[in-house]
Amino acid sequence: MAKNAFYAQSGGVTSVINASACGVIETARANAGKIGTVYAGRNGIIGALTEDLIDTSKESDADIAALRHTPSGAFGSCRYKMKSLEDNRREYERLIEVFKAHDIGYFFYNGGGDSADTCHKVSQISESLSFPIQAIHVPKTVDNDLPITDNCPGFGSVAKYIAVSTREASFDVNSMALTSTKVFVLEVMGRHAGWIAAAGGLAADADNDIPVIIIFPEVPFEQEKFLAAVKAKVDSHGYCTVVVSEGAHWQDGTFLADQGTRDAFGHAQLGGAAPVVANMVKDAHGYKFHWAVADYLQRAARHLASKTDVDQAYALGKAGVEMALAGENAIMPTVVRTSDDPYTWEIGKAPLADVANVEKMMPKEFISEDGFGITEACRKYLLPLIGGEDYPPYKDGMPVFVTLKNVAVDKKLPEFKM
Amino acid sequence: MAKNAFYAQSGGVTSVINASACGVIETARANAGKIGTVYAGRNGIIGALTEDLIDTSKESDADIAALRHTPSGAFGSCRYKMKSLEDNRREYERLIEVFKAHDIGYFFYNGGGDSADTCHKVSQISESLSFPIQAIHVPKTVDNDLPITDNCPGFGSVAKYIAVSTREASFDVNSMALTSTKVFVLEVMGRHAGWIAAAGGLAADADNDIPVIIIFPEVPFEQEKFLAAVKAKVDSHGYCTVVVSEGAHWQDGTFLADQGTRDAFGHAQLGGAAPVVANMVKDAHGYKFHWAVADYLQRAARHLASKTDVDQAYALGKAGVEMALAGENAIMPTVVRTSDDPYTWEIGKAPLADVANVEKMMPKEFISEDGFGITEACRKYLLPLIGGEDYPPYKDGMPVFVTLKNVAVDKKLPEFKM
Incomplete structure (x- = not known):
């Protein structure tokens, strides 16, 4: 029997994080024999801790497709940083209990630096608790401060x-x-x-x-x-x-x-x-x-999203599932730039140990000498990332975004006090 | 010999005021035998007072067409309210002198309530000075507070x-x-x-x-x-x-x-x-x-302009020229709503005497009883105005706006101290 998956959104949402969710869910659906149901955490990782899971199989293909052009976090996100294993082992153990109760073998965590760290720890503790979880971090942050990847969706x-x-x-x-x-x-x-x-x-x-x-x-x-x-x-x-x-x-x-x-x-x-x-x-x-x-x-x-950004957000979600199915663990799919002009890119991957808690600053050579402008090197880096338009559909002058049904999965465990 | 025209932008600019300019200039060009050169005021009415005129005939058809999707005021606008005739007759007389020196018979003033008032006074004083000017006010204001017209471009x-x-x-x-x-x-x-x-x-x-x-x-x-x-x-x-x-x-x-x-x-x-x-x-x-x-x-x-708004801004500029050629004076072309759903409209006109210095407030029945929301009547009024998308062209991820050459016309008069 194929293992189920858990997907959660973390931290500040963006206009394209749902495109990554779309990539994850559509790719899981396309691999129905190999991966079971995708459960989403209601309000991010809090949903996992409180066993408040959303059954994404209750959503129509059309609604999942509409995530690609819907801003915000469709399942809810949260600002909740899990402490270190030493300080709060209880929460990590609870995550594994929930994953075990719902036969979850894949953990897709969609966020920035803090969530990469959490994702890494979940992978580590799950092994020590003999319930191995393949933990994949799907990058997302408008701050663009994750290392290794060419840029961050959003x-x-x-x-x-x-x-x-x-x-x-x-x-x-x-x-x-x-x-x-x-x-x-x-x-x-x-x-x-x-x-x-x-x-x-x-x-x-x-x-x-x-x-x-x-x-x-x-x-x-x-x-x-x-x-x-x-x-x-x-x-x-x-x-x-x-x-x-x-x-x-x-x-x-x-x-x-x-x-x-x-x-x-x-x-x-x-x-x-x-x-x-x-x-x-x-x-x-x-x-x-x-x-x-x-x-x-x-x-x-979302009305002014970069097509490049939407495409990459989707591709990284898709790649996350494909990498999981290929047996990868504790990694983050990345964007690898192969050319500036014309801009070309492919999907790569980075070990979470190298991603967690590393903040990528602007290189010195991207800021002009007077400190008030950008250099040509910076322009060459930035310009492809805003390339292309990807307009949402409109009805009566307003963009049409999807609001999912977000049906709750029946709980199987006792309540957990956070 | 056909009389020349003067066009000026007044007050706060909008994302579609240049669409009205486009309507004025393209329609004048289409009526080349009946109307001469369109001169624009550099920085609005200040350009007329200082005889700083722009020769729009130096701009290519393509650049004038691009005004339709370019936000801001392409010739410059200003916040400069002319005083009453009694308080500052000198400025009104100077306007007429400039118009006379450049054989200008048409005055198209594109603005809100204050400029409607100025436009009206120019028409009045020009008659008393025996150099009749046909003064047409083309409405524009994001505040939507001009009377009579269904709404205001912008x-x-x-x-x-x-x-x-x-x-x-x-x-x-x-x-x-x-x-x-x-x-x-x-x-x-x-x-x-x-x-x-x-x-x-x-x-x-x-x-x-x-x-x-x-x-x-x-x-x-x-x-x-x-x-x-x-x-x-x-x-x-x-x-x-x-x-x-x-x-x-x-x-x-x-x-x-x-x-x-x-x-x-x-x-x-x-x-x-x-x-x-x-x-x-x-x-x-x-x-x-x-x-x-x-x-x-x-x-x-401008990246999110309403198509209805762009169409009306253009149509009102066009109508202004057509009305002038039909002999109209001291009027403002208006939008007349003929149906809410489907939204249909046509061009009407209002005497400037009825427009100047009248501020249209929200009707009481547009605000919900608790004072914090809009009513269905308000929704019915507003919704058609945001209808349709009218995206500017993009190149390398950025919208392409036109910057005109704005060639100055040779001065013929002594300097004027404002």
Whole structure:
């Protein structure tokens, strides 16, 4: 009898994580003899701990196919970081009990660095508990900070959204700068790595002379230097667009905007760097300003997804199942870039031991010498990732997203207090 | 000899104002024997006052056609309100001098309420100065607050952007609400009228049970009632999406967020209602929150334009020229709705005397009884305006917008000090 599979979404959702889910489930369905039912965790790994499983076999083929163009996490995701084996062995043992109760032999965990770590530990403990689970991590994170893989699904679409929005808003500001706004500040996501902020640099190119200044989290903020750069752009172009990362910080590490709150992983919850920067410019130069904070709009913007990103998200989900069926364990399928232009890629794989808890920062050579822009090397890396459009279907002017039935599987175990 | 035309863009630009410019210029070109060169004002009416005219005949047909999918104001716009005839007759006389020097017999002014007023006055004074100008106002404003016309070009596309973004972000929040953000606040434009905020209500429909609370500028803010409404939504759905208008205000008229600055028209420059509302919810209920401020992203978002909006923007520009050639004066072409479902419309016209300085508010029957939602009547009005997609062309993952050459016309008059 073929073993069942468990699939869960972890951490911040994206506009294409459901495309990976689609890849996992469709590929499992295509291999019905070799793999049983795909159970999904309701609200991510919490669903596994509480034995709150969703039976994806109750969903129609059409609804599963529609996941490919539906943003968010269709089964629910969560911010819940499992502690180390030493500190909370109980939770890992519970996972194995649940997997055993439902005859689950495959664990597909779709997330970022923290979930790669969890995935790795599940694989390790399952062996020591004599119920071996093949644990496959399917990469996902708009932060693009996982190592080894060329990029992370979710990032390309956010990058496209930020690049396009920065170009559009810059056209807007340029046309009114004489009497109105001269400096527009757009705050984007990216706590530690400036990948998303870098995408703002794509707004300008050989055909679009747009003055963009980027404030990266990799470059400690120097106020005087920044203000001089803004003035130079306004002098030369009449206006300036500033793209500031939420993770932008001062020399001493203090974020330009720190709301003082922490999420479940202990990360600072940020927001509000844009008004800080905008007011700073106003105070120094008197320029009229506007600012925007894209926040969730950027990572949920399925209406402007990158086709490359959607294709890769799906392919990585599919590859995860294929690798599991080929007997792989404790690995993450990756995107391997084989050419920049034309962009070509293939699927590779990385051992989870090499992925877990490693954060990929922007290479130094991707940031221009003045610290406020991207280099040609960065452009060459980024541009293929936003390539192609993949529009969702529309009805009456609105995108049609699927909401699954998410039927619960009967519980077989006693309740578990988290 | 056919008279030349003058075209200018006024006030805040939109993602489709250039589609109106395209309609004006293409229609003038198609009537080459009857109408001469279309001169555009560089930076709007300031270009006319300073005799800084752009010769649009220097632009290729392909570039003029590309205006249809290019956001922003291709010739520059401005926030410059001409005073009354009594207070500043000199400026009106200067306009007529410039028009006379360049043999301009047609004035197409593309803007909102203030520019309708200016357009009307130009028509009046030109007659008294014995150099009759046919003054046609082409409507444009994302605020949708011009009277008589069914809607205003620019609004439909902003409405689509806000409706789609609200749906996308709501899917995102819904999938993580158990352990993360429970309340998402999106701030949208609309100083006095809640048309744009109302569009957030379209995120929910029969197929999408999304808990949206709208804070309209038409409804004085009642904190306790609002906080209770948020709690009810979180209790029933696990999360809540709040769409707040930048013009939201307390009973005494104070805006929820007033930056204390004024624009050239004396309007308060707003921004920052979202964090105020989000923190209010956090303080009262302890819910984790996120907030976004769409600002210029919403009005520049040509990538998500409504096809209906683009078609109407073009048609109104075209109609403006046709009406001028038919001898009309001091009028504004309008959209006349002839059916809701299926949506059908035709071009009508309104005398400028009836348009100038009249602000169209949301009808009371468009706001639900509790003050936080839209009614079926409102939905019936809004839905056709966001109908259809009209994607710009893309190259290497980025939208291709046109930047015109904007060749200056030789000056014939002495300098004019503004």
